[in-house]
Amino acid sequence: MDEPKTRAAKRAATAQQILEAAQFEFGEHGLEGTTVRSIARRAGVDPSLVIQHYGSKNDLFAIAIRLPGDSTGDDVAGHLFDVVDVRLGELPPETRALVRSMLTAPEARASMRDFLNERTANLARGGGEDAELRAALTVSSILGLTIARHFLGLDALAEISEQQVEKTVRPWITAALGDDVDQVPSR
Template sequence: MVSRASGPPSAVTAQQILEAAQIEFGEHGLEGSTVRGVAQRAGIDPSLVIRHYGSKNDLFTIAIRLPGDSTEHDVAEHLFDVVDVRLGELPAESRALVRSMLTAPEATAALGDFLNERTANLAHGGGEDAGLRAAPTASSILGLTIARRFLKLDALGEISEEQIEKTVRPWITAAIGDGPPAERRRARQTARCSP
């Protein structure tokens, strides 16, 4: 049932619209989504979508913003966490961004900015060729995301934690030029599981 509201826009409705839009854009991309579809998913009148966000393109620009990463001292550990997220169920904003990156200039620019920022963060203080190591690493993680979540690559379909530990983590470690992190990772996992 669609509700109609009068009065000032509420923060709850704005968040409700944003979450519905991320799912809608994630499933259909920018071109395949409509304001009406977002409103229906949010259970509101389409006029509220326009009232809160202006247009479908404006809403898309906000919906694809990715949260920033926290500062990490151990680059390898940070990248392992990123891979864990990318090989798991994608957050709605990531799904919307990746689905639309080749068809919507806003998504292309947003993803380019995001990868440039991640590459710069990974390269920071890493020496002369740090940028050359960081760029392929960041873009390869994007490739893993696309292959697993959108192309449904069989080899990545049912990847286990053991397989990730055995194949993906050494690849990341070699790419960034860090030492073997297996014991640090196991210690961290043990600490997470401890009461």
């Protein structure tokens, strides 16, 4: 990769390097277990640059845990299958940081609650009776799957195969959606 040439480009590259280091540290150690020094060490910068770019550890945490927004569109089941595929694979660093810290850091709890409420509302749109409850249960189940696989190391989820995903996980999601989806094609 080419080195940034302008001062602004160098500053942006340093900020990105710090953010990526922070996401990794928060994902591994949570908000409380991460220090500005550990972030700086991982990023290969002086700790003062972390503060200069992001203000404080808490401000950096708020940025590091932002999850990318997405919409479900018309293919609700397809969207959920994609989400489960991501949750069964390697977690993005911002997701790992957020999930690890959501029970201990108010910022993470608020961010996760807002994210899950948005996902629930998107899934429940036009879904008929009990759509919001079914959507909330589906979203909560996927969160539980994420925690059980990546943080608790539940044996049954450690080496789940694509065949098991097709045979068990996809029908589970389809059933959770209820009457909202008539036929969900296999992938």
